[in-house]
Amino acid sequence: MTLLLNDQDVAQVLPMKDCIAALDGAFRDLASGAAVNAPRRDSFMVSSRPDGYYSFKTIEGGLERLGVVAQRINSDLITHPGVDGVTRRVKVPAAPGNRYVGLVFLYSSETLELLAIMTDGHLQRMRVAGTTGVGAQYLARDDAQTAALLGSGWQAETAAWALAAVRPLSVIKVFSPNREHRTAFAQRIGTDLEIDVIAAESAEEAVNGADIVACATNAGGPVVQGEWIGEGTHLTCIRGHELDEEVWRRSNLIVFSSPGGSEGYANYATQGFETSHRTAEREGERTVREDERLGRYRDKIHFLCDVLTGRAPPRTRSSQITLMNKNWGLGIEFASVAHVVYNRACRAGLGKEIPTGWFSQTSHP
Numbered sequence: 001m002t003l004l005l006n007d008q009d010v011a012q013v014l015p016m017k018d019c020i021a022a023l024d025g026a027f028r029d030l031a032s033g034a035a036v037n038a039p040r041r042d043s044f045m046v047s048s049r050p051d052g053y054y055s056f057k058t059i060e061g062g063l064e065r066l067g068v069v070a071q072r073i074n075s076d077l078i079t080h081p082g083v084d085g086v087t088r089r090v091k092v093p094a095a096p097g098n099r100y101v102g103l104v105f106l107y108s109s110e111t112l113e114l115l116a117i118m119t120d121g122h123l124q125r126m127r128v129a130g131t132t133g134v135g136a137q138y139l140a141r142d143d144a145q146t147a148a149l150l151g152s153g154w155q156a157e158t159a160a161w162a163l164a165a166v167r168p169l170s171v172i173k174v175f176s177p178n179r180e181h182r183t184a185f186a187q188r189i190g191t192d193l194e195i196d197v198i199a200a201e202s203a204e205e206a207v208n209g210a211d212i213v214a215c216a217t218n219a220g221g222p223v224v225q226g227e228w229i230g231e232g233t234h235l236t237c238i239r240g241h242e243l244d245e246e247v248w249r250r251s252n253l254i255v256f257s258s259p260g261g262s263e264g265y266a267n268y269a270t271q272g273f274e275t276s277h278r279t280a281e282r283e284g285e286r287t288v289r290e291d292e293r294l295g296r297y298r299d300k301i302h303f304l305c306d307v308l309t310g311r312a313p314p315r316t317r318s319s320q321i322t323l324m325n326k327n328w329g330l331g332i333e334f335a336s337v338a339h340v341v342y343n344r345a346c347r348a349g350l351g352k353e354i355p356t357g358w359f360s361q362t363s364h365p
Contacts, residue, residue, distance in 0.1 A: 013344035026336035061331020070335035087220035133162030135324035140234035144211035152176035152185035215242035264328035
């Protein structure tokens with residue numbers, strides 16, 4: 001049978017510590033040559049909505065050790081509104097019922113069958129934060145106790161879980177432009193993690209004195225300045241442009257979770273999109289920026305899988321500034337985490353079963 005799982009099912013069986021452990025194993029498999037990834041592919045088309053455009057995204061990868069392959073797809077409407085003077089990338093819930101469309105398909109590489117279909121909302125944010133958690137586990141100082149969190153949205157919540165899972169944090173200072181959002185976020189996360197979470201009045205206030213600085217925003221430009229960063233800080237970002245150029249220059253050790261720039265991303269667009277929406281899409285610009293950084297800081301950039309397996313240097317001094325760039329998503333991240341979810345959901349009796357035969361055929365494809 002093929003198992004259908006929603007976000008609530010995923011959340012029941014995927015604690016952050018286990019998510020981090022699964023991702024750690026996947027990156028080690030990648031280093032050993034026992035994993036496969038295809039570059040992320042985004043296809044863009046003009047939408048009937050004048051302030052947005054259509055995006056179809058796929059990411060896939062497989063792990064020989066687990067005998068699984070996963071594909072994640074998104075069917076999105078993207079806008080770039082200005083919020084408090086900052087351009088932000090916002091997905092619109094344009095599916096019927098004000099919903100988003102994101103799915104993960106998990107296949108067996110042994111029997112070929114489709115094992116599971118699961119919505120990607122909770123799994124997506126867990127694997128992003130979990131990967132930054134893997135990086136913090138190996139790069140942050142052992143005595144790191146104070147974290148700054150830039151952002152108070154759905155991805156920032158799991159970022160807080162991940163950092164607290166790998167370091168004995170006593171304080172998290174959070175900042176986002178909306179005072180009401182960051183205050184409510186601080187109260188909720190403080191209760192969840194049973195530690196002090198403080199709503200800061202500015203990004204600089206949050207970052208000042210922090211041992212770990214984590215960005216989880218949809219901002220279109222830098223939210224952290226290098227002049228705010230003290231010695232020994234570990235930084236994480238989901239998008240490289242969340243950190244200004246001085247942060248990159250000052251960092252002694254930079255780790256990418258996946259190949260940067262054009263190596264990790266393929267962009268396809270209709271001619272109509274190129275002519276009428278050229279300035280709206282930022283992803284192509286992002287590949288250019290990452291390619292430039294790879295060239296500028298190549299001597300101190302390494303991949304996460306190599307840090308885990310000792311092929312790249314770890315933090316060697318408490319005074320070093322380390323930076324983890326969670327750039328393009330990898331299919332192995334979805335494969336490893338979805339494998340955990342599938343096995344535990346089967347044991348717990350979660351989800352809905354549908355005949356696997358509906359997804360196979362007797363005729364030669």
